[in-house]
Amino acid sequence: MSSYVGRRSLLAGAAGMAGVAGMAMAQAAPAAAATGRRYEGKVVLVTGATSGIGREAAIAFAGEGAKVGFCGRRENLGWQVEREIKQSGGEATYIKADVRDPRQLQTFVDRVVRTYGGLHVAMNNAGVQHRKYLTDMTLAEWEDTLATNSRAVWLGIKYQAPHIKESGGGVILVTGSANEFATRPYAGAYAASKGAVTGLVRSAAVELGASGIRVVALSPGTTDTAMVDGWRSIMAPDASDEEWAALKAGPQPGIDGLKRMARPKELATAALALASEDMSFLTGVSVLVDGGMLAGI
Ligand SMILES: NC(=O)c1ccc[n+]([C@@H]2O[C@H](COP(=O)([O-])OP(=O)(O)OC[C@H]3O[C@@H](n4cnc5c(N)ncnc54)[C@H](OP(=O)(O)O)[C@@H]3O)[C@@H](O)[C@H]2O)c1
Incomplete structure (x- = not known):
């Protein structure tokens, strides 16, 4: 199976490597955590x-x-x-x-x-x-x-x-x-x-x-945890550490809503x-x- 399929399937064609110019991303920080000591x-x-x-x-x-x-x-x-x-x-x-x-x-x-x-x-x-x-x-x-x-x-x-x-x-x-x-x-x-x-x-x-x-x-x-890092050898086997980090941090077309990993x-x-x-x-x-x-x- 080519790394292309893996890439489509997990990061779903994610950008890092291919680039998804102009894609609207919800990269904003999550809403402020609830306050108080529940x-x-x-x-x-x-x-x-x-x-x-x-x-x-x-x-x-x-x-x-x-x-x-x-x-x-x-x-x-x-x-x-x-x-x-x-x-x-x-x-x-x-x-x-x-x-x-x-x-x-x-x-x-x-x-x-x-x-x-x-x-x-x-x-x-x-x-x-x-x-x-x-x-x-x-x-x-x-x-x-x-x-x-x-x-x-x-x-x-x-x-x-x-x-x-x-x-x-x-x-x-x-x-x-x-x-x-x-x-x-x-x-x-x-x-x-x-x-x-x-x-x-x-x-x-x-x-x-x-x-x-x-x-x-x-x-x-x-x-974005170690579990996702486990996909690296399938999806981006040749990527450097920096490229892999950029791939994860970049827009994720396969995440239809917010276009980013949690x-x-x-x-x-x-x-x-x-x-x-x-x-x-x-x-x-x-x-x-x-x-x-x-x-x-
Ligand atoms: N990351 C994702 O994209 C994603 C998506 C959906 C669901 N999840 C779920 O989220 C949960 C946490 O995963 P994560 O994403 O945070 O990945 P992670 O960083 O790899 O964390 C997995 C945790 O499970 C522990 N663990 C695994 N096998 C264990 C065992 N036999 N006994 C005790 N502890 C064990 C690991 O600790 P030790 O290795 O030290 O034992 C580690 O603390 C998992 O149930 C995973 O399926 C993750």
């Missing part, structure tokens, strides 16, 4: 917060007063995020855990509850993507994708819900994807794993609503909004935060 006195857990969207969410929840427990496998990054939060006056604990291992996931959840005395919001965010055609995908890659993006979400819900109920109710967020609804070449296993999230969120919402637990998927479109902080802002009391009647849905990527035809 999570004062709350305990929040985030899986996969060593980088990207999870990292920004952990920082943002702590910034609004939450005590945050988070996991990820890369210890150096985990300690770094914990340090950053504490240096800004927030409270956070990094606990190394691989969400593919049920015992590690359960221990992580229980340790957060023991450390902070309850659980009010759980954000099941850890995710991976192997960029392969379905016909080239190995069994190990398929199982890694499903174990991380789907099974760990189910197990997360299973382990988190009793604690949230005991704490008087709360919210389970899952980081889904625009790939719940549409897909592209090289994303077959990922799309299947995120499609499972759609079903899990609905099922959990109808089973847990009576316990005072809302369950919502935050479904990002293309967001910044991870914008997804964190959305996560805080969805988990907040302002959204007290929202449950059992996937909320697309994709800059209008799926709005076009």
Whole structure:
């Protein structure tokens, strides 16, 4: 498959290399973050917060007063995020855990509850993507994708819900994807794993609503994180670091609405909004935060 197809499909012909002169872009900074400390006195857990969207969410929840427990496998990054939060006056604990291992996931959840005395919001965010055609995908890659993006979400819900109920109710967020609804070449296993999230969120919402637990998927479109960098070898194998950075920062014709990638902080802002009391009647849905990527035809 040529890198042209990859480029059309992810950055969708994005400019950097080809140029899209005159394209109107919504490059303006996101609206000012909500003010106030909506999570004062709350305990929040985030899986996969060593980088990207999870990292920004952990920082943002702590910034609004939450005590945050988070996991990820890369210890150096985990300690770094914990340090950053504490240096800004927030409270956070990094606990190394691989969400593919049920015992590690359960221990992580229980340790957060023991450390902070309850659980009010759980954000099941850890995710991976192997960029392969379905016909080239190995069994190990398929199982890694499903174990991380789907099974760990189910197990997360299973382990988190009793604690949230005991704490008087709360919210389970899952980081889904625009790939719940549409897909592209090289994303077959990922799309299947995120499609499972759609079903899990609905099922959990109808089973847990009576316990005072809302369950919502935050479904990002293309967001500038390490996950997008994983496409580089397919889309722009010959690009220098500078060219790749320019390609990502440039206009994105495939993102029909805003014509740019999201910044991870914008997804964190959305996560805080969805988990907040302002959204007290929202449950059992996937909320697309994709800059209008799926709005076009
Ligand atoms: N970026 C996008 O365009 C995009 C679009 C739609 C949805 N998403 C979703 O957003 C979520 C976050 O991804 P991201 O874009 O922020 O990418 P990222 O920077 O690569 O973050 C992924 C996070 O998941 C963690 N993780 C992966 N496997 C794990 C495991 N087995 N156990 C524990 N943690 C694990 C990683 O930590 P360690 O490596 O340290 O374990 C990392 O903190 C994912 O669910 C992804 O599918 C991303």
